[in-house]
Amino acid sequence: MNKKTINDLVVGESSSLTKSFSEADVLQFAQVTGDLNPAHINEEYAQTTIFKTRIVHGMLVGALFSAILGTKLPGLGSIYTYQSLKFVKPVYFDELIRATVTVKELIYEKNRVILDCVAKNERDEVVIVGEATIMPPQ
Numbered sequence: 001m002n003k004k005t006i007n008d009l010v011v012g013e014s015s016s017l018t019k020s021f022s023e024a025d026v027l028q029f030a031q032v033t034g035d036l037n038p039a040h041i042n043e044e045y046a047q048t049t050i051f052k053t054r055i056v057h058g059m060l061v062g063a064l065f066s067a068i069l070g071t072k073l074p075g076l077g078s079i080y081t082y083q084s085l086k087f088v089k090p091v092y093f094d095e096l097i098r099a100t101v102t103v104k105e106l107i108y109e110k111n112r113v114i115l116d117c118v119a120k121n122e123r124d125e126v127v128i129v130g131e132a133t134i135m136p137p138q
Helices: 023-033 058-071
Strands: 014-020 079-087 096-107 110-122 126-135
Touching: 014 058, 014 110, 023 058, 058 079, 058 110, 058 126, 079 110, 096 126
Parallel strands: none
Antiparallel strands: 014 096, 079 126, 096 110, 110 126
């Protein structure tokens, strides 16, 4: 696990995490959060949607950014203060997703780091974009 202070960070620095989401991951997320939307958990229903099959919860995919920020960049001791997410394309079960955060701005006087967040599928298509603000460890 990394632990970078604001003085250790450089604009343009990035870190990534790659993961696919199984049916078990989606069902567990649905149970933990209470988001039982049938688009995620009921194949028969999902076939009637524009996606034609079940899709992964967008917030589950977005949680990859949290994993990167809390363990890699900046890492241990970081405090999330803001996150925006735009869901651009659906993520399907067992599809390989690569989430990347990139340092966009360092605000030294407030100990804040602004990072761009992008997740892409295995076809290199953007599925989520956003921005995060973090208080790195002192």
